[in-house]
Amino acid sequence: MSLKISVIGTGYLGATHAAAMAELGFEVLGLDVVAEKIDKLRRGEVPMYEPGLEELLRKHVAGIPGSTGRLRFTMDFAEAADFGDVHFVCVNTPQRHGEYAADMSYVDAAIASLAPHLTRPTLVVGKSTVPVGSADRLAAYLAAHAPAGADVELAWNPEFLREGFAVDDTLHPDRIVTGVRSERAERLLREVYAAPIADGTPFVVTDFPTAELVKTAANSFLATKISFINAMAEVCEAAGGDVAKLAEAIGYDDRIGRKFLRAGIGFGGGCLPKDIRAFMARAGELGADQALTFLREIDSINMRQRGQMVELARQAVGGGSFLGRRVAVLGAAFKPDSDDVRDSPALNVAGQIHLQGGQVTVYDPKGMDNARRIFPTLGYADSALEAVRGADVVLHLTEWREFRELDPQELGSVAAARVILDGRNALDPQLWRKAGWTYRAMGRPTA
Template identity: 60%
Template sequence: MRISVIGCGYLGAVHATAMAKLGHDVVGIDTDAAKIAKLASGVAPFFEPGLPELLDEALSTGRLRFSTSFADAADADVHFLAVGTPQQHDGDAADLRFVYAAIDALIGVARPGSLIAGKSTVPVGTAAALAERIREAGSGALLAWNPEFLREGFAVADTLTPDRIVYGVTDERATALLDEVYAQPLATGTPRIVTDLATAELVKTAANAFLATKISFINAMAEIAETTGADVTTLADAIGHDARIGRRFLNAGIGFGGGCLPKDIRAFTARAEELGRGESVAFLRQVDAINLRRRERVVDLAVEMLGGSVYERRIAVLGLTFKPDSDDVRDSPALDVAERLNGLGASVVATDPEGIANAQAKHPQLTYVADVSEALRGAELAVLVTEWGEYRSLDPEQTAALMDSARIIDGRNALEPAAWRAAGFEYRGLGR
């Protein structure tokens, strides 16, 4: 099929490349000329395992190209809308300016009978408003909502072999077009759910709200465990054996971040309040508050372990991205902790395998080093806040030899406490 992908950020770039891998002729459209130039030359503008190789392959076939002109999308059968929906600067609601701008641009070029398929995460009711906008313009294009379920670090596999595909449609022609797009994964048995626009919008939002709630639940248990002397990791193992609960996303620590969960639960709450149903998801305010408290807890532990003040004390912060296998520092708990410690006067030396450049752009006042050994050298305290494999596999004795004082905060409960204590460390985990 002929496909356009509008918006070539994290979601759009991966989706466009994967669609070309599936055999479609794809053009990625974005107004950022520098980003388009990178993608066109085979350079991914962000770190995502597997994407550079897939991008090279897709470009070499001639099935993938990139452009800054919407006119180049005019002959597409399906237009995927993958623009960002960030949190508004003056509130919790989603900023939909980019969505509406993209729709208005597509209305001017989309052929009658072509499909605009939304992938962006939007407040419920947005798709219906967009469908009315398209109808009033008389373009003859169809609208569907086809939410994405990508995990950063696994985005390529999640696009090529998704665990489910959801269509929100109002016309059977839209279903037929999407079936043709996803013919390969559907042929391998990927579940397909066909529903209305509102339900499709809610699927993504509800999934993120549930995951955020599960993470904050175990972090709330960590707060109780810290007060009572219990071990939240063993607690999670025990309740995780219950099939109704499951062990995944029950890892207590510094909490969630990134460009999705935090802003999506806030936007969901704001939308529910607009609909007069704020009480239905009022608990998400507490989910957000619990999550943010874990960042404060790490800073409080640092102050406690250094005798009541971190002023001019050298602290090695291990990790800057919100999760491993990503260079994304949006709403990153790790970067937030580094910045808070710096604000208290600590001599922070931060490191990360992939996130330094993005972190520097946000917080240039911090000191960054690429090598973990350099970060640890002379430190009085190490704080592990992103569970990269190279940090999980650090040797306690070698680490102690680098540091001035053997103290470590395990903000992700990623280390084995007994091994670190045996090496002479004062070890503190969260909820342990």
């Protein structure tokens, strides 16, 4: 008998995981407690922008003409418990308000709502990013509160999705990590991931604490790499060096690698900032806080980049006040190929300049609606050209391909001044300077 899969939580992670499991051939039931989200998903609409996800949903959601019908949605925990042989918990763990620690209330609520309905042997699999030690606690809770008792097992299987590449990362992951306590749990997860394993994806079996630590360790390493090159940009600024050439040169060393070595306004989004802070908080609870004190500086370097971009913009408009100055901001999402504006450096910079009196107009290919909800007082344009019209300075803050392909001459014809600050070191300086623009980027020579 083929396994049936339930997915608890249908946000970014859950919706992607549910659609991918259906693509791998499983019957899938997605569950959420937000009626509007479920209604959208039943129509084959995604609650966020993610390339390829809506097409995958529509291929499998029951009731859509021509679909396989393998994917359905519900708000009923009893139905999900009865349906699934394997239950994936994919709910959010945001930063706790006013603290560094992770908010575990959504995970705890999902487990508490599911447990009373688990009347037969089953496997519950956590995919959420949680503080180390959570799996032990949740496994004990399930054993105590599920009618099937010890026959309800827990496993931990962290996600490594990159926004903009989530569908491919789920169907063709670079590794699968599973924290398990029994051969049965390992066997079930090998069955779930049989297709990617057959394609050569490494399958790493470990204990609960290691599985929980893998995600936060990976994100901490990536954050460290980004903040390292941004620290080098500061030194290059002071010494007259070129951080782009520096990154290219050290990136050829395969022990270092070239990825995540582009200096700019730093990282944001719903994962890296809150994950490194939660990691520091949990290390403190475990008495290992000194091991992660370096992450505080990583976080500090990252946040400092935003302020430095604001100062560059201030210099560009004369070095005094932003009052009466028009500032065009290209980008609102924290990264390209996403509409996610959570802790977005681009939107943070735009907001800071606006609060200091600048007339800010923002354009982003996908993030406009989400940006408006967070910063309704900013100006918004329907195109890059309209955003730049009359601007005293242009800030390139999200490296969308659309922005890399802009015509500097066309933009120059509508700007009040041809000054561009490349907050992502992603534009071609020669191309823009040739068109008469003053081009500036962090850690790069001014000419």
